[in-house]
C-alpha cells in the first residue's frame with residue numbers, strides 16, 4: 001500500500017502550570033494514498049496535536065512521522081508544496097470578494113492566477129466568486145478555505161474538524177467537496193469527533209482514544225470486525241421468542257414488539273425460532289455504525305461516547 005502519511009510511535013507531552021498531559025502516546029498510523037481518510041476520536045484524544053506534528057507546528061517528544069516518505073519536520077520543506085491544510089480558522093478579508101481573497105493568497109504563494117477559477121469550481125463557489133466574504137455562510141467560508149488549500153494543487157489535504165460549527169447543509173457541502181477531492185485521487189486526511197459524519201465520506205479511518213490507536217483500516221472492515229452485526233426481528237410473541245433465542249445462545253434485547261439480536265448469520269435466528277414453532281414476520285439487518293464500533297472498542301477504557309465527551313468537555317482542546 002502506498003502511504004501518504006505514516007507515524008510510528010509518535011508521542012507528545014504538554015506541560016502546563018507544572019502538570020504533565022500526554023496528548024499523544026505512541027501513535028502509529030498509516031494513511032493510504034488516494035481517497036478520504038477519517039481521523040476520528042473524541043474531543044481531546046490527540047487529533048489536532050498529531051496533525052500539528054505532521055505540519056511542523058508542534059514537536060514530538062519521540063517517534064517519527066513521514067509525509068510521502070519524507071520524514072517531518074526535518075524534510076518538510078521538500079514536501080510542503082504537496083500539502084494543503086486547514087488547522088485553524090483561516091483568515092480572509094471580509095470586505096474583499098472570494099476571488100480577490102484567493103488572488104492575494106495565490107500571489108503570496110506563487111500560484112498562477114488561472115488556478116483561482118479552477119479552485120472556485122472545485123469547491124462549487126464559482127457563482128459566488130464576486131461576492132464579498134463577509135456575506136458568505138459558514139459552509140461557504142469553509143469551502144473557500146478548502147479552495148485556498150487547493151491553489152497549489154496539493155496531493156495531500158489535511159482538514160482538522162472542517163465541519164465544526166456548520167449546519168447540516170454546510171456539513172453536506174463540505175462532505176461533498178471532500179468526496180470529490182478524494183475521487184480525483186488526492187489524499188484527504190480529515191479529523192472529526194463526530195464519527196457518523198465522517199463515516200459517510202471516508203474510505204478508511206483511524207480511530208484514536210486518549211492519544212492511542214484503537215482501530216485502523218477500511219470502514220467496512222472495522223464495522224464488520226466488531227461483532228456488531230444485528231438483526232431486528234418481528235414476531236407475534238416476542239416474549240416467547242426472547243426466551244427461545246436465549247436458550248439457543250443468543251442475547252436478544254426487546255424493542256417493543258421487536259427483538260434486537262446480535263447475529264452474523266440471520267438465518268440462524270430464523271432457524272432457532274422456527275424450530276420452536278415461532279415464525280418471523282420481519283427480519284431487518286441493523287447496520288452497525290462507527291459510533292457503535294467506537295463504543296465497542298472503548299468499552300474497557302472508560303472513554304464514553306464521543307458525543308458525551310464533547311458535551312462534557314464543552315470546548316475544543318487548545319492546540
Ligand SMILES: Nc1ncnc2c1ncn2[C@@H]1O[C@H](COP(=O)(O)OP(=O)(O)OP(=O)(O)O)[C@@H](O)[C@H]1O
Nearest residue numbers: 014016023043044045046047048049316317318319
Ligand atoms: N497547547 C497545549 N497545551 C497544553 N495541553 C494541550 C495543548 N494542546 C492540546 N492539549 C491537550 O492535549 C490533549 C489532546 O488535545 P488535542 O487538541 O490534540 O485533541 P483533539 O483530539 O484534537 O481534540 P478536539 O477534537 O477537541 O480538537 C488534550 O487533553 C488537550 O487539552
